[in-house]
Each structure stands twice: as structure tokens, then as C-alpha cells.
Amino acid sequence: MNSQPVRLQAIVMPETNRSEEGEGDEETLLSLPKTIPENSVEYWLFLLNHDEKENDADLEALHQAADDLSQSLTEDYIWQRDHFQLELKEEDGTRCLYGITDYGDAIEDEWLIVYILRRMTEAQANLWVRVADTDGEFLLIEAANVVPDWLSPGMDQNRAWIHDGKLLIIPCESNGSNGSRPQTISLPKAVEFIRLRSAEILHSPFIQEEAFFRLGKYPTHISDSAHCSLVTIPRKLAYILHVLPKSLAPAVEYFYLRDPLSLQPIMSTSASLAFPTNDLVTLSVRFSRVLFAQLKSQHFDPPPMWQRVLRNAVLTAAPDDRERIARLETGMKLTTGFEILIATAGEDRRKVVQQVEALMKELPEGDNEMLPTDEEMKSWRDFNRNDGEAWMDINYEDFERELDGKPRRHTGGDRAGFGDAGTETDLRKIVSRFEAFLNDERAGLDGADMDNSKDDDDEETEDEDSEFEDKVVGFDEEAFSSIMRNMLGLPTANSSSADAEGPNSTLTRRGEKDAATQEDGEIQELSIQMENELRNHGALKYDDANAKQLAVDNGSRSVGKGKELERRCSTTGTVEDEEGDDSEVQIDYILARNLLESFKSQAGLAGPTGNVLGMMGFRLPRDDDDEGGEDD
Numbered sequence: 001m002n003s004q005p006v007r008l009q010a011i012v013m014p015e016t017n018r019s020e021e022g023e024g025d026e027e028t029l030l031s032l033p034k035t036i037p038e039n040s041v042e043y044w045l046f047l048l049n050h051d052e053k054e055n056d057a058d059l060e061a062l063h064q065a066a067d068d069l070s071q072s073l074t075e076d077y078i079w080q081r082d083h084f085q086l087e088l089k090e091e092d093g094t095r096c097l098y099g100i101t102d103y104g105d106a107i108e109d110e111w112l113i114v115y116i117l118r119r120m121t122e123a124q125a126n127l128w129v130r131v132a133d134t135d136g137e138f139l140l141i142e143a144a145n146v147v148p149d150w151l152s153p154g155m156d157q158n159r160a161w162i163h164d165g166k167l168l169i170i171p172c173e174s175n176g177s178n179g180s181r182p183q184t185i186s187l188p189k190a191v192e193f194i195r196l197r198s199a200e201i202l203h204s205p206f207i208q209e210e211a212f213f214r215l216g217k218y219p220t221h222i223s224d225s226a227h228c229s230l231v232t233i234p235r236k237l238a239y240i241l242h243v244l245p246k247s248l249a250p251a252v253e254y255f256y257l258r259d260p261l262s263l264q265p266i267m268s269t270s271a272s273l274a275f276p277t278n279d280l281v282t283l284s285v286r287f288s289r290v291l292f293a294q295l296k297s298q299h300f301d302p303p304p305m306w307q308r309v310l311r312n313a314v315l316t317a318a319p320d321d322r323e324r325i326a327r328l329e330t331g332m333k334l335t336t337g338f339e340i341l342i343a344t345a346g347e348d349r350r351k352v353v354q355q356v357e358a359l360m361k362e363l364p365e366g367d368n369e370m371l372p373t374d375e376e377m378k379s380w381r382d383f384n385r386n387d388g389e390a391w392m393d394i395n396y397e398d399f400e401r402e403l404d405g406k407p408r409r410h411t412g413g414d415r416a417g418f419g420d421a422g423t424e425t426d427l428r429k430i431v432s433r434f435e436a437f438l439n440d441e442r443a444g445l446d447g448a449d450m451d452n453s454k455d456d457d458d459e460e461t462e463d464e465d466s467e468f469e470d471k472v473v474g475f476d477e478e479a480f481s482s483i484m485r486n487m488l489g490l491p492t493a494n495s496s497s498a499d500a501e502g503p504n505s506t507l508t509r510r511g512e513k514d515a516a517t518q519e520d521g522e523i524q525e526l527s528i529q530m531e532n533e534l535r536n537h538g539a540l541k542y543d544d545a546n547a548k549q550l551a552v553d554n555g556s557r558s559v560g561k562g563k564e565l566e567r568r569c570s571t572t573g574t575v576e577d578e579e580g581d582d583s584e585v586q587i588d589y590i591l592a593r594n595l596l597e598s599f600k601s602q603a604g605l606a607g608p609t610g611n612v613l614g615m616m617g618f619r620l621p622r623d624d625d626d627e628g629g630e631d632d
Contacts, residue, residue, distance in 0.1 A: 044187070045086070045117075048191065065123070075284070077225075078226070078246055079101075085112050121162050121165055122164065157184055160186050160211075167203070225289055226286055230323075230386045232280050239372055240338070240356060241347070242545075250350060255333055256298065266336060267303050274306075283383055285334070300331060470544075
């Protein structure tokens, strides 16, 4: 709805420019890419590689087959906004079936449509399907981690197609030696390419697996996504929902998007309600999980007509009968949504809303003879079904454990977790993709670097098949170890030759550098405190003789320079392997000092040192007395 003024502006402004600057702007306007409403998915179905004379008849048969398949799969499914629908359309001289669906907040509706389209391509050999949403080629976005370099978001439009249940990609035309970037392809050009050069179309199992990953839970997810809950509602509304169960979606939407103006008639004490509260019944209502969560999560003050009902329920309910009140509150919210729907039905062109309005007119006001009795309602399917709401609960401890890749804990025999198995699978997928992004050397702030040199075109032609090979995400232990050693001040493998000069040579050079820069004693003092902290946690494991000598050194604050510390460390007690122990003390000191310097530079904020120590179980206190260090 909000997109309408923007579209009107885009149409009116060029009209003004044409009158002032000429007709050149009209061509610019027509060349702009067409946009679709937010949260919408478009799909095109083409029958190719056959006699064009029979195209219309075949498309009509395909249309009927699509409706039958959709009806069989989604008979009890409640769409968030629009349902799967097709119509005959001509795209630049080619007849096809076209559909657009507004899925609102239910992203699962979009993937259900992809599943239906894929099933159709498996049953029809000549069917080619393109699907896109507000973000563009979202199937390629899903597989962004494995798509080839040349398939960038700027030129991927109309290249991804579903055929025979597979995801196929129209390759990029070779641009010769001019080194220009890959060009986009229009829908008519894409259809022509499929007609004439279908053998050149690319198929990668890796891209397909990533793009269709969410389809693995279908068709069982169609029924699993439903949620049945006991609610207390007026008898008339129970009849409406029994006859038109899919009318629940627009009613919940009206309640979820309510405003004071739409609630004004309902909040009036003198207004007559379409669904009076004098005859309430409790029965099971079938929701989608998204719709139930939207209804359940909303705080809503009772309208005047419901205040008395809720007050009596609270007074008569047992102390532990919280479910009765919850059912009444949910029913109140649902009824309010239907009240708004009836009041605005004349402005809503959706078919199911018009059906509700027509059915309400058939029911005489105040006459309950046409309404079902309690005994009749008990014979309805799933009359008393009440599904658990554990899928709405999030255990943040288990959530963090899942992010860390650790198994969840089970308590009392109950399944602990923060959602259903599908949620956990999606979470693991997110984490794995994030790790893959971090391990991608080409990735930057703007994503993967798609810039290629002039020679890339020739390389792509020669190595086209290799572009689709699976790129296994690996962990470079050597690089990670080097980074951590540099951050913590530990000697790297390259410094082994320097270490051979003597255990104290590195410390001597560091002390000379500190003396040259006139470093004050604050770092040394903090290092001593950090050393004590690490010793308490068992991080410092040199012998007692060294520990005692360092304790004496710590007690004497007269020496704060690196050279003096070198002398004290070099004269420490004798042990069997003096060189190894001195080196260990040296590393511990440098480690402590660099840790403190890095942690202090974070200024109390999150940073690499704090994060690494946190994973090791350390929690460093903030340096609250930063300015008054001399007084400590």
C-alpha cells in the first residue's frame, strides 16, 4: 500500500520533465527495471521446444494441472496474504503463465510456491520456470557461497531457471578481448537462448543443493506449519471459521495492523457488534504458526463488550485455571480482527473477504437457529485439538550452545531447545555460511570481489567447468596460529633462529626498546597484576623457585624497566632445564604485558583480547582507576 505514492511520483515527474526537456526522458523511464511490491514473489511458466500453434491449448491444460496440484497440496494450508495463482500472459510476443503472490511476513509461503513450481517441472518435460522476488534472483542469493565469480547480482537477472526439477543457469556470453564486464540478459533473450541453445545451459549440483536447501522439508512442512489452538469465540464466528477457514488470515492481519480509527466502532459502548459476546463457545481453530504468533504476541486492552466477559471469567476461574483466561483473550483478539474485517469489507477486494461478507448477510441478525449447536460442533474435525506452544519459546542458553556447535542439554527427559528441528537446521546453515564468508579471501565489506582482469574472460572459457566445483570451506590452522601469536606477542616459527641465540636475547632487546622509549611503570605494574591473575587460573606453570623470585620482584616496585627485569629473570634459581624455564617466564611476561595492552586499548568495549579470554573462561575487570594508577 505504501508503494503506491512512490509509483505515482515516478510516473508524474517524468511527465513534467518531458514538457521541459523533451521526449528523451520517456525512453529513460521505459528503460528502468520494473519493480514488484515488497514481500512479493513473481513466477513465469513457459512451454518451449514444441509446436507454437498448440501453445494456448497446452497452457490452459498446464494452468488446470497447476491448480489441481496446488489444491491437493494446500487444501488445509492457510496463506498469509495471497495464494498461488496463475493467469495467461504475453511476454514480448511469447505466451506464458504468470503469477504474483504477496506472502507478507510468511517467508515459508514463498518457498512453498517454489516447491509447487519445481514439482510441476518434474511432471512437464517442456516446462521452463523463472521465479524472482523483491530481492531479485533469490535462488542464486541462497547459493551465493558457491556461485561462480562472473554471476554477480548486477547481471544475474533472468539467468536462473527451473526445468525438470533442476536449477539451470544461462551462461554469460563471451565478450571477446575488450575486457568489458558481463552483460545482463532480458527475458525475451533468455527464452530465445533456451529455445535455440538449451544444450549450453549450465547445471551445477552444488548450486542446486544450496538454492533448494529449504525445499528439503516439503511436503511434510505443509502440515507441520499449522498450529491448532483452543479459543473461546462467539458461536457465529465459529460457524464462519468452519465454512471459510482461510478467512482467518485477513482477520488476523486486520488485528495485527489495527489503528485507533479502525478500533473506534469496537471501543464504543453503544455500538452493536457483528459478533456479540452473549453466546460464546470453545473450540479448536487452525492457524498457521506465523498467524498464531502475530495474534498471541499482541497486547490488547479489552473492548467494553469484552471487559465484563473477562471480569466474570477471572472471578469464576480456579487459581490454576490460567488456560481458560488465555483462550478467552486469544478469542477476543481474533473476534476483534473479524469485527474490523466486516467493517471494512467493502474496501477489500480479496475474494475470501467478499465471501465472509456474503455469508454474514445470509445469517439473520439475532437469529441463532441457523448456527450449529454444541453437539454439531463436536463432530467437526479436530474440535478439541490443542497443540503445544513450545515452538514459540527460546532457551537462550541452548541457543548459544547451538551457535558454539555444542550439543544441547536434555533435562527431565524433555527435549530442550529453542525451537523445532527445522529452526535448528536453519541456524546451523546460517553459522556455516558465515564461517564460509569469513574464510573467503575475496570477500570484503561489499561481499565477494567480482572485479576481474581483462584476461579473466579467457580463463572463464577454459575453466568454466571448474567454476562449479565444490569449494570446501577449510580452516587454516597455521594462519590462525600466526595471527594469535602476533596479537599476544608470542614468538612465531620464524623466530626460532633468534631463540637459538639464548633464552634471554629477545627479552634483552625488548628491555632496551622499552628503556629507549622511556615507558613508565604503569604497564609493568599492570603486568604484575595480570601475572597474578593468570597464576591463579593455572596459566603460569613455571617452578616454585621462579615463582618465589617473581613474587619478590613484584613486591619491589622500585624497578619498572625492561633491563632490570631482564637481570632479575636471568638470576633466578637453578633448575634442571634452566633455558626452558627462563624462556617460559619470558613468554609469560610478554604474554601478560601484550594482553593487558590490547585489553586496555579496548577502553571497556568488545575486542579481540576480551573475546579470546572470554572463550578461555577469563573475565578481566575494567580499569576504573585509569587516571589514578599512582594511588593504587
